[in-house]
Amino acid sequence: MYTLVMIAADLVAITILALGIYYLRHRRRDLVVAFVGVNVGVLAVAVVLAGTSVALGLGLGLFGVLSIIRLRSSEISQREVAYYFASLALGLIAGLSSTLSPVSLGLMALIIVAMFIADHPRLLSRSRQLTMTLDRAIGDESELVAQLERVLGGTVTQVSILQLDFVNDTTQVDVRYRIGAPAEVSSALAGARR
Structure with a gap:
């Protein structure tokens, strides 16, 4: 029973x-x-x-x-x-x-x-993780973080270079970042387009 x-x-x-x-x-x-x-x-x-x-x-x-x-x-x-x-x-x-x-x-x-x-959608909702390839080889971490923040419109919290290819001029990274508030993202994207 x-x-x-x-x-x-x-x-x-x-x-x-x-x-x-x-x-x-x-x-x-x-x-x-x-x-x-x-x-x-x-x-x-x-x-x-x-x-x-x-x-x-x-x-x-x-x-x-x-x-x-x-x-x-x-x-x-x-x-x-x-x-x-x-x-x-x-x-x-x-x-x-x-x-x-x-x-x-x-x-x-x-x-x-x-x-x-x-797994609630509101818990850590602004945190993101991506593996991405940039169209230039960037070995300097501070320059890399600045470039990623411009592209992603958020604050990079951790970045790891997975592959740095000077022949093909690419950088593959694993990046963890926090997206900004909608207004912050819009202004960051507007600034990146200029």
Whole structure:
């Protein structure tokens, strides 16, 4: 009986996570299918393993194996990795809980709340990251930062030169920056056009 309640709790949790949070914010149907499929698969295996004496070790091993397989099969962003692990964790918590535990239900709720907050569009909404190629080779970091701030209309917080090509006169950089307020961006772009 308790197992059925935990299965229902897991299905509600993964629906909220995959459809209510992830899909509404990012609109990637393919990953919703992956998150739900992995969650339900892990839940099913964990329920079966919960009746054995090696359930915890086997469950954690399964978590690791599935993570490696999925993360190596295609390139996904760090945000999607977080959703992927949350889906796995929800399935393991629900599947390995042999009793109706307030702690298990609380942990499942904590995962959903943490993902809701951490991936909220308003949290760090002005921070951006780009990998880009500039049409000149710039080795001086202060000159590079000034050029990037002109082009991006924001404040560079970190820059790493990935490739400096003096033959083709290009610079490839990984840049993290904060966009300015809309008025600041407009004035910066207007100044760059002059």
